[in-house]
Amino acid sequence: MEYKKIDEADIDFLRNVCGEDQVVLRDNILDDFCHDEMPGQFSAPDVMVYVQDVSAVSLILKYANQKKIAVTPRGQGTGLVGGAIPLFGGILLNLSKMNRILELDENNFTLTVEPGVLIMDIYEYVEARGLYYPPNPGEKSASIGGNVSTNAGGMSAVKYGVTRDYVRGLEVVTAEGEILSLGGKIAKNSSGYSLVQLITGSEGTLAVVTKIILRLIPKPKFLQSLLIPFDNLPAAIKTVPEIFKSKIIPRSIEFMTQDMLSSSEQYLGRRFPDHSGNAYLLLAFDGNSLPEIEKESDQIAELCILHGAKDAFLIDTNERNDAVWKPRSSYLEIIKASTSEIDECDVVVPIDRVAEFVEFAQNLEKECGLRIRSMGHAGDGNLHIYALRDKLDQKLWKEKIDHLFDRLYSHASEIGGKVSGEHGIGSAKLPYQYQIEGKAVMQMMYRIKQAFDPNEILNPGKVVQYN
Amino acid sequence: MEYKKIDEADIDFLRNVCGEDQVVLRDNILDDFCHDEMPGQFSAPDVMVYVQDVSAVSLILKYANQKKIAVTPRGQGTGLVGGAIPLFGGILLNLSKMNRILELDENNFTLTVEPGVLIMDIYEYVEARGLYYPPNPGEKSASIGGNVSTNAGGMSAVKYGVTRDYVRGLEVVTAEGEILSLGGKIAKNSSGYSLVQLITGSEGTLAVVTKIILRLIPKPKFLQSLLIPFDNLPAAIKTVPEIFKSKIIPRSIEFMTQDMLSSSEQYLGRRFPDHSGNAYLLLAFDGNSLPEIEKESDQIAELCILHGAKDAFLIDTNERNDAVWKPRSSYLEIIKASTSEIDECDVVVPIDRVAEFVEFAQNLEKECGLRIRSMGHAGDGNLHIYALRDKLDQKLWKEKIDHLFDRLYSHASEIGGKVSGEHGIGSAKLPYQYQIEGKAVMQMMYRIKQAFDPNEILNPGKVVQYN
Numbered sequence: 001m002e003y004k005k006i007d008e009a010d011i012d013f014l015r016n017v018c019g020e021d022q023v024v025l026r027d028n029i030l031d032d033f034c035h036d037e038m039p040g041q042f043s044a045p046d047v048m049v050y051v052q053d054v055s056a057v058s059l060i061l062k063y064a065n066q067k068k069i070a071v072t073p074r075g076q077g078t079g080l081v082g083g084a085i086p087l088f089g090g091i092l093l094n095l096s097k098m099n100r101i102l103e104l105d106e107n108n109f110t111l112t113v114e115p116g117v118l119i120m121d122i123y124e125y126v127e128a129r130g131l132y133y134p135p136n137p138g139e140k141s142a143s144i145g146g147n148v149s150t151n152a153g154g155m156s157a158v159k160y161g162v163t164r165d166y167v168r169g170l171e172v173v174t175a176e177g178e179i180l181s182l183g184g185k186i187a188k189n190s191s192g193y194s195l196v197q198l199i200t201g202s203e204g205t206l207a208v209v210t211k212i213i214l215r216l217i218p219k220p221k222f223l224q225s226l227l228i229p230f231d232n233l234p235a236a237i238k239t240v241p242e243i244f245k246s247k248i249i250p251r252s253i254e255f256m257t258q259d260m261l262s263s264s265e266q267y268l269g270r271r272f273p274d275h276s277g278n279a280y281l282l283l284a285f286d287g288n289s290l291p292e293i294e295k296e297s298d299q300i301a302e303l304c305i306l307h308g309a310k311d312a313f314l315i316d317t318n319e320r321n322d323a324v325w326k327p328r329s330s331y332l333e334i335i336k337a338s339t340s341e342i343d344e345c346d347v348v349v350p351i352d353r354v355a356e357f358v359e360f361a362q363n364l365e366k367e368c369g370l371r372i373r374s375m376g377h378a379g380d381g382n383l384h385i386y387a388l389r390d391k392l393d394q395k396l397w398k399e400k401i402d403h404l405f406d407r408l409y410s411h412a413s414e415i416g417g418k419v420s421g422e423h424g425i426g427s428a429k430l431p432y433q434y435q436i437e438g439k440a441v442m443q444m445m446y447r448i449k450q451a452f453d454p455n456e457i458l459n460p461g462k463v464v465q466y467n
Numbered sequence: 468m469e470y471k472k473i474d475e476a477d478i479d480f481l482r483n484v485c486g487e488d489q490v491v492l493r494d495n496i497l498d499d500f501c502h503d504e505m506p507g508q509f510s511a512p513d514v515m516v517y518v519q520d521v522s523a524v525s526l527i528l529k530y531a532n533q534k535k536i537a538v539t540p541r542g543q544g545t546g547l548v549g550g551a552i553p554l555f556g557g558i559l560l561n562l563s564k565m566n567r568i569l570e571l572d573e574n575n576f577t578l579t580v581e582p583g584v585l586i587m588d589i590y591e592y593v594e595a596r597g598l599y600y601p602p603n604p605g606e607k608s609a610s611i612g613g614n615v616s617t618n619a620g621g622m623s624a625v626k627y628g629v630t631r632d633y634v635r636g637l638e639v640v641t642a643e644g645e646i647l648s649l650g651g652k653i654a655k656n657s658s659g660y661s662l663v664q665l666i667t668g669s670e671g672t673l674a675v676v677t678k679i680i681l682r683l684i685p686k687p688k689f690l691q692s693l694l695i696p697f698d699n700l701p702a703a704i705k706t707v708p709e710i711f712k713s714k715i716i717p718r719s720i721e722f723m724t725q726d727m728l729s730s731s732e733q734y735l736g737r738r739f740p741d742h743s744g745n746a747y748l749l750l751a752f753d754g755n756s757l758p759e760i761e762k763e764s765d766q767i768a769e770l771c772i773l774h775g776a777k778d779a780f781l782i783d784t785n786e787r788n789d790a791v792w793k794p795r796s797s798y799l800e801i802i803k804a805s806t807s808e809i810d811e812c813d814v815v816v817p818i819d820r821v822a823e824f825v826e827f828a829q830n831l832e833k834e835c836g837l838r839i840r841s842m843g844h845a846g847d848g849n850l851h852i853y854a855l856r857d858k859l860d861q862k863l864w865k866e867k868i869d870h871l872f873d874r875l876y877s878h879a880s881e882i883g884g885k886v887s888g889e890h891g892i893g894s895a896k897l898p899y900q901y902q903i904e905g906k907a908v909m910q911m912m913y914r915i916k917q918a919f920d921p922n923e924i925l926n927p928g929k930v931v932q933y934n
Contacts, residue, residue, distance in 0.1 A: 107708040107819035130714055153655045162655055164664070165632065178907045185817040187847040188620045188629055188888040190668055192900055192930055193912045197631070197664035201657055218714035241574040247597055247685035288763075292756035350652040352574035380654040421655040433659055440645045445660045447918035452911070463659055 001456055003070040003088050006046035010069065014049050014091070017059050022050040033092060036079040037139075038428055039341050043085050045072065045092035052097050054171060054179055054210040061208065062177030064091060064457050071175075072459050073204040075116060075143030079150065080344060081426025083203045087461040093208065095145055101125055102211070108185045110168060111214045115145025122214070132219040134160035136252075137422065138329055145209050151201030153422030155252040155284075155328075158379035162422065164200045169213030172199055174206075175453035185213055198448070203424050204459040206452040220286040223251075225315035226297050227324050228304045229277025233257055233362075236279040237355035239307045240378045243283075244351070246303055248296045252284040253379030254328050260375060264327035267334045273323050276310050281378065282324060331375050332384075339371070341389035343401050346429075347412045348421030351381045360411055361385045368404045382421030409436060427461045434465065468923055470537040470555050473513035477536065481516045481558070484526050489517040489564075500559060503546040504606075505895055506808050510552050512539065512559035519564050521638060521646055521677040528675065528924075529644030531558060537927050538642075540671040542583060542610030546617065547811060548893030550670045554928040560675065562612055568592055569678070575652045577635060578681045582612025589681075599686040601627035603719075604889065605796055612676050618668030620889030622719040622751075622795075625846035629889065631667045636680030639666055641673075642920035652680055665915070670891050671926040673919040687753040690718075692782035693764050694791050695771045696744025700724055700829075703746040704822035706774045707845045710750075711818070713770055715763045719751040720846030721795050727842060731794035734801045740790050743777050748845065749791060798842050799851075806838070806855035810868050813896075814879045815888030818848045827878055828852045835871045849888030876903060894928045901932065 014023045026046055034044045051057050064071045070090030077084050086092050099116035104126070111126060111133070120140035122133050137147060137154035146152070148170070153162040169183035172195075183189055183196040199206055230236035236255055243253065258278045265272055274280075283300060285293045301312035315321050327334070335342055349357050358374050361383070365372045371390055376383035387404055389397045409419060409432040418436060419425060425433045434442050446464045449456070481490045493513055501511045518524050531538045537557030544551050553559050566583030571593070578593060578600070587607035589600050603621035604614060613619070615637070620629040636650035639662075650656055650663040666673050697703035703722055710720065725745045732739055741747075750767060752760045768779035782788050794801070803809055816824050825841050828850070832839045838857055843850035854871055856864045876886060876899040885903060886892060892900045901909050913931045916923070 105817075105819075106712060108817045109711065151657045151661075153657070157655050161632075162657075164661070165628075174907075174911070178911075180908050180911065182908065184883045184885065186815045186883070186885055186888070187818060188624050188815050188844075188849045189885050190618045190620070190629075190813075190887040190889050190891045191815075191885040192892055192904065192909075193669055193673070193915055194618075194631070194664055194667070195908070195911060197661055197667075198915075200661070200664075202660055206660070218716065244576065245573060249685060287759075289756045289759035292754075292759055295756075346657075348653045348655050348658075350572075350575045351654060352572075377655075382655045416651045416653070418651065418653055418656050418658040420657040421653070422657050424657045425659055437659065440641075441647050441649065441662070442659075444641070444645075444647065444662060444919070448660055448665075448915065451914035451918045 001088070001460055003090055004068050006069065006090065010067070011047060013063055014047060014060065017056050018049050018051060024048040033074070033077070034085065036077045036082060036084050038080045038082050040343070041082045041085055041428065043087050044089065045086040046089045048092040048094055050094045050097045054173060057093070057173045057208050057210055058177045058179050060091065060093065061173055061175055065176050065455050068455055068457060070460050071457050073208050075146035076118070076141060078139045078142040079146060079426065080346065080423045081428040083150065083424055083426035083462055085427070087427060096143065098210065104129065105185060109216045110185045111216055113144055113212050113214065115143060115209050115212060117144050118142065119144055119147055126216055127219055130219050131216040133166065133214060133216055135163045135166055138332065144212055148200050148209055148212055149203050150422065150424035153382060155254060155377060157377065158253055159249050159251045164197060166215045167196055167200050167212060168215045170196050170199060170209055171211035172207035172209050175455065175458045183213065203426065203463050205449060205463045206458065221288045222290045222293050223284060223286040224293055224297060225321055225324060226283040226301055227274060227313045227315055228281045228283070228301070229274055229310045230279045230281070230308060231277065231310065233279040234355050234359060235308050236281050237358060237378055239281065239304050239309070240354065241352045242303060242307055243300055246299060248300060250283045250300065250379065251286045254282045255378045256280045256282060256328060256375065260331060260373065261327055263334050263338055264330065267337055268326060268330060270323065272327060273320060274313060282328060335373055335386050335388070339388035339390050341397070343387050345385040345405055345408050346382070346420045346423040347385065347408060347417055348382045349412055349415055349417035351379070353415045354378055354381055354383065357383060357411070357415070361408060364404055364407055368400050370400050370404055405432060412436070425463050430465060468555070468927055470557055471535050473536065473557065477534070478514060480530055481514060481527065484523050485516050485518060491515040500541070500544070501552065503544045503549060503551050505547045505549050507810070508549045508552055508895065510554050511556065512553040513556045515559040515561055517561045517564045521640060524560070524640045524675050524677055525644045525646050527558065527560065528640055528642055531924050532643050532922050535922055535924060538924050539926050540675050542613035543585070543608060545606045545609040546613060546893065547813065547890045548895040550617065550891055550893035550929055552894070554894060563610065565677065571596065572652060576683045577652045578683055580611055580679050580681065582610060582676050582679060584611050585609065586611055586614055593683055594686055597686050598683040600633065600681060600683055602630045602633055605799065611679055615667050615676055615679055616670050617889065617891035620849060622721060622844060624844065625720055626716045626718045631664060633682045634663055634667050634679060635682045637663050637666060637676055638678035639674035639676050642922065642925045650680065670893065670930050672916060672930045673925065688755045689757045689760050690751060690753040691760055691764060692788055692791060693750045693768055694741060694780040694782055695748045695750070695768070696741055696777045697746045697748070697775060698744065698777065700746040701822050701826060702775050703748050704825060704845055706748065706771050706776070707821065708819045709770060709774055710767055713766060715767060717750045717767065717846065718753045721749045722845045723747045723749060723795060723842065727798060727840065728794055730801050730805055731797065734804055735793060735797060737790065739794060740787060741780060749795060802840055802853050802855070806857050808856035808864070810854050812852040812872055812875050813849070813887045813890040814852065814875060814884055815849045816879055816882055816884035818846065820882045821845055821848055821850065824850060824878065824882070828875060831871055831874055835867050837867050837871055872899060879903070892930050897932060
């Protein structure tokens with residue numbers, strides 16, 4: 001795919017639309033805007049423009065579509081698959097200044113926001129009003145536009161689902177500059193194809209999201225956690241299907257290992273409250289009835305002990321809660337700090353295949369000659385398998401990573417898994433996406449891409465491959 | 468759009484694929500297969516074929532696509548917008564014999580079914596095992612394939628959402644005969660465009676659904692209802708946003724009027740347990756903690772009385788439960804039995820506009836010279852406004868209906884509503900869909916149609932208009 005290079009006339013056009021100070025030329029663009037949180041990929045745009053309203057987005061896309069200029073939308077750049085990297089140069093459409101909370105509608109349980117609002121600001125805003133936005137991705141400084149674009153998941157998916165379950169309406173701009181208003185504040189909708197659902201998770205390749213209507217729920221009144229030590233990781237994870245068989249759905253079921261907790265103690269400078277296990281399940285329960293939550297967590301504690309847990313600790317103070325959840329939520333930083341470079345596989349498998357898959361991944365350490373660390377959402381089957389580069393040279397590292405990923409995704413495919421549970425495909429996972437989904441499915445995805453973006457100007461090189 | 472007429476060679480082909488006794492020729496096709504539950508539209512296929520597996524569906528679509536024969540998929544024909552009517556003749560693809568429950572996976576909380584399984588059979592099957600399929604559409608003899616195709620809603624959407632929230636995976640056959648396996652038993656998925664979500668609600672116009680992986684949840688242990696009489700309908704409906712403000716989400720909030728209950732008493736031959744109100748709210752609460760449910764329903768009862776309710780009756784026996792819910796669930800039959808013909812508007816509006824919209828609809832009785840009855844899901848904004856033909860002649864009836872619908876949908880559009888909350892667009896609501904969504908959105912939907920079905924053989928005349 002060939003794109004037009006940015007010239008003086010294009011710069012003039014952008015300055016006219018957005019104002020001179022909102023247009024940043026190549027030489028002044030910080031490296032920060034040339035990558036995301038995935039290491040190893042770097043590509044600079046020819047120009048970055050801060051857009052501040054939908055009409056600017058529309059004018060720019062109409063122009064770029066006519067001239068065939070690549071346009072890459074960007075929020076906070078916290079992605080992990082290169083989704084916001086301008087692989088073909090062109091315009092980096094920076095949406096971070098479209099960050100207003102537009103309307104809280106308490107009658108309809110909706111919050112209308114611009115895409116640049118950070119999800120931590122959404123939590124704070126709605127929880128102060130007794131409301132709750134359930135999706136709970138690890139990276140709280142991500143923008144909601146990015147969360148919608150990757151259909152971000154997080155630690156509450158077991159009970160509450162993922163971002164797409166909370167998107168009621170979108171305003172988007174197509175590659176041709178058309179402004180579409182999709183869905184709305186309505187709780188049900190069977191009015192034609194769900195473009196809202198199609199665009200959610202499309203990683204900025206179909207349209208640019210300029211407004212989002214989120215569904216909220218009442219904030220659960222009570223929350224408590226359980227920390228459960230086991231002798232080893234397989235024993236911990238194998239308990240999860242037993243938990244589900246008891247017909248109780250906790251808000252979160254995460255797993256952690258002792259070596260991860262040791263790294264965390266070093267990194268955070270803070271002692272973890274228990275050292276009796278080599279592996280842990282960490283569960284959260286929430287609801288409006290404290291006795292009911294207590295009953296559920298007692299029942300699960302007993303069940304875990306019956307299945308080999310060494311103990312079960314109720315975590316019911318804020319301080320202890322912080323002490324057990326902080327290592328989990330800081331794990332990505334902790335791992336990054338422990339090596340020269342990492343790469344990650346965000347695979348998702350059926351819940352009852354998690355134990356097997358983690359063991360499979362761990363066994364690849366030897367075969368691949370790589371340090372491998374796993375963590376993840378035991379309760380929803382979404383695993384994060386990290387490879388650590390340590391002292392490997394770039395060439396060897398790449399070879400080993402390719403081999404590792406090939407093995408991981410092939411196995412995931414065999415057991416009904418998919419490439420990404422929550423991070424998306426971007427450019428980094430594209431070959432594996434083709435491998436797992438197969439030609440016919442990807443051909444259909446590509447046709448959808450063409451339907452939305454005939455000139456393929458929107459976030460090129462991501463999600464689908466160009467013919 | 469021109470389609471090839473069925474000839475002897477086509478019949479031979481179908482007999483070869485499906486067996487002679489599975490192919491029904493024009494003269495032997497019962498009228499039942501030429502319409503759905505929406506009155507007033509009738510169109511016969513040239514041939515009806517019962518398919519029994521995915522490979523037959525694939526062979527037939529590949530053939531029909533090459534020859535350009537129209538193909539209309541059909542389940543139980545319980546739709547209300549003409550979605551299963553073969554408007555262009557051709558092949559009626561009857562999926563009702565693909566009705567096996569394939570697998571219950573209790574570890575992953577999934578049920579895998581063929582599209583012809585009736586939803587009442589799903590309820591029975593999973594509830595006997597302590598599990599629960601929450602979508603609760605009025606028509607329990609509908610097939611799950613039809614429910615997926617219209618993204619059916621029902622009475623539990625307030626708390627539990629609609630069909631699309633429970634579709635984890637699909638096997639579908641495209642118009643060109645490709646068999647696609649989409650999604651799976653996985654709880655999270657950010658692997659490219661969500662074809663699962665796009666096909667859910669597409670009314671058989673993009674692909675034929677041949678297998679469905681449904682998400683289940685544990686069956687709530689307790690259920691109780693509240694019947695709350697009010698002096699009049701506006702007073703009843705205006706209370707609903709107050710209920711939500713209390714941060715309690717009942718499973719259902721329905722409204723009923725005295726005149727509807729009188730018709731129901733006549734029709735069902737059974738006295739309704741209360742006559743003190745001219746209008747009622749009927750609420751259901753469910754959960755695993757009886758004290759919590761009781762607390763919630765007490766709180767809502769008090770709140771309603773504070774907002775003008777005449778009383779509040781706790782419904783906690785099966786017998787009383789039947790007596791109050793039966794009129795609600797039989798309302799469509801009751802209304803049909805009370806007049807010569809009906810037509811219906813399945814509009815959805817924001818929850819806090821329901822009172823206003825019902826009043827608006829009622830005021831159109833005089834303007835349109837039509838008997839109008841409303842009922843609906845007060846808790847999710849999805850209304851069913853029925854026009855009753857009574858003694859009007861066909862021409863006048865059509866004119867009045869057109870005028871009524873035009874007024875209803877225009878007003879819905881003004882207040883952020885959409886054409887259909889749960890019944891879909893089919894052919895009956897197509898003009899209003901274009902009116903509310905606008906040209907740009909419908910153009911995008913049409914491009915998606917072309918991406919999936921370039922020869923436009925699949926369920927032609929539905930959801931999008933042909934150019």
